[in-house]
Amino acid sequence: MYANNIHWSPVEQKVAQSAFEIAYKREVKALIEEVQIQANQINVIEDMWHLHDFLSARRHDIDGKYDYQYSVLIFVFARLVKEGWLQLSELDGLDSDKLGKVSALTRM
Amino acid sequence: MYANNIHWSPVEQKVAQSAFEIAYKREVKALIEEVQIQANQINVIEDMWHLHDFLSARRHDIDGKYDYQYSVLIFVFARLVKEGWLQLSELDGLDSDKLGKVSALTRM
Numbered sequence: 001m002y003a004n005n006i007h008w009s010p011v012e013q014k015v016a017q018s019a020f021e022i023a024y025k026r027e028v029k030a031l032i033e034e035v036q037i038q039a040n041q042i043n044v045i046e047d048m049w050h051l052h053d054f055l056s057a058r059r060h061d062i063d064g065k066y067d068y069q070y071s072v073l074i075f076v077f078a079r080l081v082k083e084g085w086l087q088l089s090e091l092d093g094l095d096s097d098k099l100g101k102v103s104a105l106t107r108m
Numbered sequence: 109m110y111a112n113n114i115h116w117s118p119v120e121q122k123v124a125q126s127a128f129e130i131a132y133k134r135e136v137k138a139l140i141e142e143v144q145i146q147a148n149q150i151n152v153i154e155d156m157w158h159l160h161d162f163l164s165a166r167r168h169d170i171d172g173k174y175d176y177q178y179s180v181l182i183f184v185f186a187r188l189v190k191e192g193w194l195q196l197s198e199l200d201g202l203d204s205d206k207l208g209k210v211s212a213l214t215r216m
Binding site: 035039044048059 | 136139140143144146147148150151152153156157159160163164167170
């Protein structure tokens with residue numbers, strides 16, 4: 001499902017930007033909390049390198065995931081919904097075709 | 109100053125192992141405390157990636173520094189003394205030639 005030719009109206013762009021930011025803030029907030037919990041549980045050096053590996057993986061993941069390009073946004077939103085960072089209802093305002101695609105992708 | 113041909117007596121080996129472990133434990137303890145302080149001060153994602161960069165650098169540094177090979181131990185001890193993880197007095201028991209070399213290297 002190549003989405004490069006999907007049109008996003010100004011209203012939809014606003015909804016999309018808002019949803020994108022909400023999910024990003026939620027995930028970053030949860031990650032900061034998780035890092036602080038892990039850091040405070042460090043007792044031995046292996047725990048510290050485990051935190052380092054965890055941060056490496058999450059940084060790579062977040063850098064790749066939050067890609068605000070309209071050509072891939074349907075897939076980004078589907079992933080964010082699937083992972084629990086976004087509710088489908090927070091995409092209200094997108095046309096039914098886009099919502100249907102996001103919803104279908106989350107069930108894959 | 110290539111040190112491959114330096115002889116370490118059994119007593120010196122014991123002193124060296126003990127000093128090596130003392131320094132390692134001190135540095136790891138200080139690092140864990142520093143990581144916990146930094147983690148608890150994270151407010152925004154940039155702070156978290158800063159902690160990640162810090163851990164990457166420290167891991168690389170520590171992995172390289174704590175190299176227990178008799179051929180390089182004089183240099184390792186000199187660095188540890190210079191960085192404050194070891195006191196020269198904690199190497200008491202090494203022969204005067206080795207102590208002199210460590211001491212000279214710490215002043216370079």
